[in-house]
Amino acid sequence: MKPTEVLLEQGTTEWLKWRNGGIGSSDAPKLLGFFGGLKKMKKEPRSNWQMQRGTMLEPHARIRFIEETGIWLRPSCWQHPTKPYLRASLDGLSDDNKLLVEIKSPSMKSHLEALDGKVPEHYNIQVQHQMLVLGLNSALYLSYNPDHPDEKCQMTAIRIDRDEDICNRILEKASEWVEQQKLSVNP
Numbered sequence: 289m290k291p292t293e294v295l296l297e298q299g300t301t302e303w304l305k306w307r308n309g310g311i312g313s314s315d316a317p318k319l320l321g322f323f324g325g326l327k328k329m330k331k332e333p334r335s336n337w338q339m340q341r342g343t344m345l346e347p348h349a350r351i352r353f354i355e356e357t358g359i360w361l362r363p364s365c366w367q368h369p370t371k372p373y374l375r376a377s378l379d380g381l382s383d384d385n386k387l388l389v390e391i392k393s394p395s396m397k398s399h400l401e402a403l404d405g406k407v408p409e410h411y412n413i414q415v416q417h418q419m420l421v422l423g424l425n426s427a428l429y430l431s432y433n434p435d436h437p438d439e440k441c442q443m444t445a446i447r448i449d450r451d452e453d454i455c456n457r458i459l460e461k462a463s464e465w466v467e468q469q470k471l472s473v474n475p
Contacts, residue, residue: 289369291422296365298377299343303365310373311462313390316417317410319461320454326465338395343431345393349432350380352443353389361389368421371459373466376421380430388427389445390415395433402431416454425450 296303311319312327318326350361361380367376380389392411394402401408407415407429415427428445434444 291369292367292372294367298363298365303377304348305363307375307377310367310375311417311465313376313414313417315422316412316458319465320413320457322410322413331357333425342345342393344392345432346379346391348392348434349393349430349443350389352432353380353391353430353445354445359387361387366421367458369423371462374417374421374458375464376418378418385422386424388415388424389430390421390427391430391432393432396435399431399433399436399444402429402446405446407448408444412448412451413454413458416451417458419448419450420455420458425474426458427434 294306295308296306315326316321349362356410362383362385364378364381366376378388379391381387390411392398392402398408411429415429419425419427426447426449429448430443430445432443434442
């Protein structure tokens with residue numbers, strides 16, 4: 289079975305409603321216990337300066353990736369083929385739906401770690417969730433920091449291979465969480 293593309297523009301009210309109706313990729317680390325765990329679905333978008341910076345720089349990173357690789361990427365939204373509550377808002381997906389790119393514009397410290405080939409665990413889990421939703425076996429984690437003084441070091445891509453153990457933990461915890469939500473809504 290193939291995942292379902294949901295034709296929504298990211299950041300809109302409709303997108304937020306769709307996203308809040310399921311477990312998104314940024315929820316996956318919380319689902320596995322990061323950041324205090326996943327308590328309830330968010331009703332309002334959470335934002336801080338780092339998120340605003342990332343939102344602002346994401347299109348620039350996508351364009352630079354396209355220019356440097358010749359691979360066209362588009363943002364898109366997807367649902368798992370059999371568990372539609374598993375959702376992914378992707379920063380970049382190739383036209384053939386085979387290359388997934390998660391774009392981050394992190395602090396210089398995190399970007400320098402990416403230049404050394406390191407992906408923070410919570411971002412790895414986020415990308416694992418995206419691969420799970422799309423049924424892919426690998427993806428790219430793209431770190432973009434235009435503040436790096438060496439233009440060649442402003443962007444780096446790290447391949448992440450699918451980790452079935454993490455994907456299975458996401459599936460297990462997501463199913464448990466959905467059941468808990470049903471019980472709290474329908475006592």
